Amino acid sequence: xxxxxxxxxxDLAVAPEESNPAADADLDDDDxxxxxxxxxxxxxxxxxxxLDFDGDIDLDVEGDRAVVSIDGGKDLTKLxxxxxxVLDALQELTRLAVQQATxxxxxxxxDIAGWRAGKRNELSSLGASAAQRVLESGxxxxxxxxxxxxxKIVHDAVAKIDGVSSESEGAEPNRRVVIVKD
Numbered sequence: 577x578x579x580x581x582x583x584x585x586x587d588l589a590v591a592p593e594e595s596n597p598a599a600d601a602d603l604d605d606d607d608x609x610x611x612x613x614x615x616x617x618x619x620x621x622x623x624x625x626x627l628d629f630d631g632d633i634d635l636d637v638e639g640d641r642a643v644v645s646i647d648g649g650k651d652l653t654k655l656x657x658x659x660x661x662v663l664d665a666l667q668e669l670t671r672l673a674v675q676q677a678t679x680x681x682x683x684x685x686x687d688i689a690g691w692r693a694g695k696r697n698e699l700s701s702l703g704a705s706a707a708q709r710v711l712e713s714g715x716x717x718x719x720x721x722x723x724x725x726x727x728k729i730v731h732d733a734v735a736k737i738d739g740v741s742s743e744s745e746g747a748e749p750n751r752r753v754v755i756v757k758d
Contacts, residue, residue, distance in 0.1 A: 606637055612674050612682050613642035619673040620646060620686075623666075629655070631688075642684040644670070645693075652689040660695065663688050664723075696729050703733030706755050707740045716756045721746070727753050 613635035624631050624646070631649035635642065646652060656663045667686040674682040687693055702719070710717050719730065727744055730753045734742040742755045 609637045609642045615674045615677045616644045616670045616684055645687045655688045656691045699726055699729040700733040703730035707734045707737040710755045710757055711739050714757050719753045721750045721752045
C-alpha cells in the first residue's frame, strides 16, 4: 500500500522531455527560458492541485532567467512562509523539476503572492536610504544580515548612487552589506 507521500511524489513527477531544449540549436536563450518557465508552470500547477490551492500562474523572462509568479489565491501566503522560507524551498524544488526535465541547472525565480516583488521594493528603498545617510555623514553603515538574494538587491540600489559603494562582509548566515563613502 502506497503512503500519501508516495502518491504526492507520483502526482508531482515531471516527465523528462524527449529532447534537451538547451542542446537544441534552434532555440535561442529566450526560447529556452520560456521553455523553463513552462516546465516550472506545469510542475507548480500540479503542486497547487495536490494541495488544493487556487492561484494564477504567470510566466515571464527577466534578463537571463525565467520568472514564475503565482497570484490570486486566498491561501497562497502559506506557500511563502516565515521570511520567505517556504517560498525559497519551493523555488529550489521547482528548479530541480526543471533540471530533471531539461538536464540543465535552472536559475528561475519564483514569486508567490507578490512577496518577492514587495521584498525587492523594500530592500531597494533600504539600500538607497542607507547610501544617502552614508553620503551625508561620511560614516560607513553595516546593515543587518541578509540572504544572497537580498544583498544583491541592496548592492544594486547602492550602485545607482554616486559617491558611495557597497560590499558584503562576514560569513553565512551572518553575511551583511556594508556601505562606505568613496
